[in-house]
Structures are given as structure tokens and as C-alpha cells.
Amino acid sequence: MTRVFLLLAGLGLASLTTGVAPSRAQSAGGGAKQTVDIIAERFSFTPSEVKTRTGTTLTIRLTSDDTAHGFRIIGSNVNVEIPKRSRGTTTVTFTPEKAGRYTFECSQLCGAGHSFMRGEIVVEDPK
Amino acid sequence: MELVLTNQNYCFGRYAAALVAALVLAPRPASAQDTVPPSPPMSSTGLSGYMDLHYTKLEDQDGELDFHRFVLLVTHQFSDRIRFVSELELEHAFVEGLEEAGEVELEQAYLDFLLNRRFNLRAGMLLMPVGIVNERHEPPMYYGVERPMVDTVIIPTTWFEAGAGVHGEVGRGWRYRAYLTAPLNAARFSAEDGVRDGRQKGSRTNLGRAAVTGRLEYVGIRGLTAGTSFWTGKSGFEFRPRFDVPVHITEADVRYARNRFEGRAQLAQVAISGAGDLNDAVARTTGVNPNLPRTMRGGYAELSYRVVSGARFGDIGTFVRYEDVDTQARMPPGAVALPEFDRRFWVMGATYWPEPDIAIKVDYVHQTNKSSVIKAPNAFNIGIGWWF
Numbered sequence: 001m002t003r004v005f006l007l008l009a010g011l012g013l014a015s016l017t018t019g020v021a022p023s024r025a026q027s028a029g030g031g032a033k034q035t036v037d038i039i040a041e042r043f044s045f046t047p048s049e050v051k052t053r054t055g056t057t058l059t060i061r062l063t064s065d066d067t068a069h070g071f072r073i074i075g076s077n078v079n080v081e082i083p084k085r086s087r088g089t090t091t092v093t094f095t096p097e098k099a100g101r102y103t104f105e106c107s108q109l110c111g112a113g114h115s116f117m118r119g120e121i122v123v124e125d126p127k
Numbered sequence: 128m129e130l131v132l133t134n135q136n137y138c139f140g141r142y143a144a145a146l147v148a149a150l151v152l153a154p155r156p157a158s159a160q161d162t163v164p165p166s167p168p169m170s171s172t173g174l175s176g177y178m179d180l181h182y183t184k185l186e187d188q189d190g191e192l193d194f195h196r197f198v199l200l201v202t203h204q205f206s207d208r209i210r211f212v213s214e215l216e217l218e219h220a221f222v223e224g225l226e227e228a229g230e231v232e233l234e235q236a237y238l239d240f241l242l243n244r245r246f247n248l249r250a251g252m253l254l255m256p257v258g259i260v261n262e263r264h265e266p267p268m269y270y271g272v273e274r275p276m277v278d279t280v281i282i283p284t285t286w287f288e289a290g291a292g293v294h295g296e297v298g299r300g301w302r303y304r305a306y307l308t309a310p311l312n313a314a315r316f317s318a319e320d321g322v323r324d325g326r327q328k329g330s331r332t333n334l335g336r337a338a339v340t341g342r343l344e345y346v347g348i349r350g351l352t353a354g355t356s357f358w359t360g361k362s363g364f365e366f367r368p369r370f371d372v373p374v375h376i377t378e379a380d381v382r383y384a385r386n387r388f389e390g391r392a393q394l395a396q397v398a399i400s401g402a403g404d405l406n407d408a409v410a411r412t413t414g415v416n417p418n419l420p421r422t423m424r425g426g427y428a429e430l431s432y433r434v435v436s437g438a439r440f441g442d443i444g445t446f447v448r449y450e451d452v453d454t455q456a457r458m459p460p461g462a463v464a465l466p467e468f469d470r471r472f473w474v475m476g477a478t479y480w481p482e483p484d485i486a487i488k489v490d491y492v493h494q495t496n497k498s499s500v501i502k503a504p505n506a507f508n509i510g511i512g513w514w515f
């Protein structure tokens with residue numbers, strides 16, 4: 001059992017090196033655009049960190065793997081419901097004008113670990 | 128449509144000076160501009176809950192119908208940075224003196240001070256961050272009518288204590304929790320139910336020496352949660368003269384869900400230092416030697432598959448789980464393990480979700496143990512649980 005225990009711990013550590021970056025797309029013509037898919041499930045968003053640049057129109061496609069969740073970007077007027085599993089995707093756009101860290105969170109009570117459902121949009125100035 | 132937003136005002140005057148300083152120094156949301164029509168303001172108070180109704184038929188016994196859990200969650204958001212979360216549970220539908228029929232439990236009631244994504248403070252009645260189920264226990268979220276036995280006697284879910292601590296997320300998907308809480312009471316441990324009855328449950332708890340618990344988990348890949356947890360405390364406070372009973376619980380788990388498939392596994396171990404002295408002390412106090420071990424161990428592996436997914440009438444999933452639980456794994460010198468508490472479980476069944484927040488469950492539990500005298504009864508269970 002000790003070996004299996006260590007195997008499980010090792011599996012968790014190995015996952016450190018296999019993080020998946022959010023899908024991105026950028027197009028010319030007008031301002032820059034970027035699209036990211038975020039999956040919500042009790043009690044996390046994946047990915048929980050999204051990087052973008054000021055002036056970029058960020059399109060966020062939100063899907064739930066279980067119950068209904070909310071998606072709210074603190075300090076903005078983005079606050080939408082993510083429908084339950086198999087009931088579709090909610091899409092929002094967000095165009096940050098200033099660099100900084102924008103916290104997003106689940107805005108619909110979804111269970112005992114609801115408070116853990118938070119993430120960040122990291123906005124940097126174009127180089 | 129464009130909307131320019133300004134920073135929000137925060138009122139921190141009522142809180143402790145240290146927290147005020149931390150909150151003021153933490154980065155505030157920057158001004159933002161977006162293209163989404165304004166949404167209605169968030170409700171500052173939320174009400175939610177879940178319920179769990181079970182029918183259990185043990186082999187050679189009459190069936191039993193039990194409204195196992197009725198739980199209400201109430202939350203309040205004082206500001207973007209300060210919020211209250213509570214969970215009040217009525218177990219077994221009816222409460223009378225000495226908990227013979229049921230219990231009312233305050234399983235969560237804490238204030239969260241959200242400083243930034245990496246570092247936050249929490250204080251109040253806390254769920255211990257140990258294992259898969261303890262912090263993630265809404266009925267539609269797990270297969271099987273009853274929670275795994277490992278999450279009953281090795282990790283005593285629902286495990287909650289009064290305390291305070293920190294939590295946060297570092298990088299992309301690495302989350303941690305670390306709390307100081309009241310310790311387990313070793314005088315209540317038993318050979319059959321493990322550490323389960325040692326929970327103080329935040330009721331006039333002894334805090335002579337605080338316990339420490341923590342969890343590190345990775346949630347950076349869709350569907351994957353891999354974590355490890357610990358709990359350590361000195362649990363001999365009830366004895367006079369007092370003596371130390373260091374107890375250490377370690378745990379590792381992994382869960383992966385993608386499309387129709389889900390697999391999960393968990394291992395947990397309890398180490399009790401000075402178990403021989405603990406047995407002697409309990410025997411002197413109660414007249415009965417509890418036959419407590421130096422080590423208790425348990426683990427399970429579960430595979431499940433949604434045979435129907437996304438249909439108009441709902442989803443149907445099937446599962447099989449194997450559990451190995453031994454609350455007499457290693458005994459102190461002079462003590463002999465009781466073989467009936469070295470148990471194996473095969474649990475198989477199905478769940479029907481007419482909608483994602485309602486689960487109708489059925490399962491069959493085949494139980495064996497190492498005893499040649501005491502037979503472990505098999506069981507048939509039906510359950511309905513829902514979240515709203």
C-alpha cells in the first residue's frame with residue numbers, strides 16, 4: 001500500500017509539468033482578439049489563469065461539467081450564468097484597458113467549496 | 128456598448144487592524160472596460176442546500192428508510208473581499224437528547240478574507256481539507272448511496288472543526304490550504320469506527336494544543352484533481368494525568384473525469400503513537416480495552432462510465448468500487464488485531480440524473496472480512512439526493 005501511496009503522490013507531482021495553456025487565437029483587422037475556453041466544475045475553473053494584453057478583446061467561452069455556475073469578473077460588469085452540464089456554453093467578451101490582475105470567481109453558490117472557485121486574468125501592456 | 132468602471136469602495140473599519148492593513152495593501156481590481164451589457168448586481172446573500180434520502184437493506188435484516196441529510200447553505204458577501212459561508216445539517220431527520228436519533232451539525236461557518244489569489248485568510252468552523260469527499264460531498268457528485276468506508280472511519284467525513292488558516296492558489300492550478308484547528312479526541316477512537324467518534328465538532332472544543340492540517344492539490348488540467356493531505360495533532364487531552372497521544376493522518380488521492388469516464392482513487396493512513404498506553408488509559412477510564420492499533424489504513428479505487436449522456440431524459444452512469452479498510456493494520460506490542468475489522472468492499476451500481484442536480488442511485492455492497500466467525504453483511508441500497 002505504501003508503494004501505491006507514493007505512486008499517487010508522484011502522479012500529482014508529475015502533473016506539474018503537463019499544464020495545458022488556454023487556447024488562443026489572434027486576428028488582424030481592428031484590435032487584437034483572443035479566445036479562451038474555461039471549464040467550470042465543483043470547485044475550480046480550468047484554466048484558472050488567463051494571460052492577455054491591454055486592448056485585446058478577450059472572448060471567454062464558459063462550459064460546466066456539473067451544476068450551474070456563475071462567472072463574474074470583479075471590477076467589471078461581467079457576471080453571467082454558466083448552464084448545467086450538457087446544456088450549452090455561455091460566451092462573454094472582456095476588453096481590459098489597463099494592465100493588472102483581474103480576479104474572476106463563481107458567482108452562483110454551487111456547494112461546500114464554492115469559495116475556492118476563483119481565477120485571474122493577467123493583463124500586460126503590449127511590448 | 129462600452130462601460131468604464133471605477134474601483135469599488137470597501138468598508139473595512141469593523142475588522143481587526145492586521146486584516147485591515149493586509150486588505151488595503153493587497154492589489155485592488157483595476158479599472159476595466161468590456162463589451163458585455165451590464166448584468167444585474169450580485170445578490171449579497173445566498174441560500175442553497177442538498178438532501179439525501181436512503182433505503183438500506185442489510186442481509187438478513189429488515190430494510191431501513193432514512194432521511195439521512197437535510198442541509199442548508201447560507202452565504203453572505205460583505206464585499207468582494209469578505210464573505211461568510213455556512214452549512215447547517217440535520218442528520219437522520221429527527222433530533223432528541225444524546226443524539227440517539229439524529230444530529231444538528233454546524234458543518235461550516237466561516238469568514239473568508241480574500242486578499243489575493245495566492246494568499247487568503249479563513250476563520251470559523253472549517254471543513255478539514257483531507258481527501259476527496261470531505262470538501263466535495265454534495266450527493267450528485269459521487270457514485271454510491273453511502274460515502275466510501277475509507278471516508279467514514281479513516282477520514283471521518285463530514286470532518287469539521289473550529290479553527291483558522293490560510294488558502295490560495297499558486298501558479299496555474301496549484302492550490303493549498305493550511306489550518307490550525309481543534310484536535311481529535313483519542314479517548315473516543317474505536318477499533319470498529321476508527322477515528323470517527325474523535326471529532327470534537329466545534330462544540331466547546333479542547334484547544335490545549337492545536338492540530339495542524341493542510342492540503343496541496345493540482346487542478347490545472349481539465350477534469351484532473353490530484354492531491355495530498357495531512358493532519359497532525361496531540362489527542363490525549365481528555366486523560367488525567369494528561370499524556371501525549373500524537374496522531375498523524377496522511378492521505379493521497381487522484382480523480383480524473385473526462386466526457387463519460389471518471390476514475391478516482393484514494394489512500395489514507397492513521398498513525399497513533401503510544402497506542403499501547405492509550406489502550407491502557409481508556410481501559411482504566413471505561414473498563415473496556417478499545418484495542419486501538421498503531422496504524423489504520425484504507426484505500427479505494429473507483430471506475431465509472433456514463434452509458435447515457437446528454438439525453439433529453441437525463442444521464443445514466445454505472446460504477447464499480449473496490450475498498451480495503453483495516454482499522455487494525457498494525458497493533459502495539461501485546462495487542463492482537465481483531466480480524467473482523469480488516470474489511471473489503473465491492474460496491475457496484477448505477478446513478479440516474481434526470482437533471483444534473485438530482486441523483487437517483489442504486490447499488491449493491493459485497494462485504495468480506497478476515498474473521499472466520501463474524502460474517503460481514505452484504506447490503507442493497509437505494510438513494511435519492513439533490514442539490515438546489
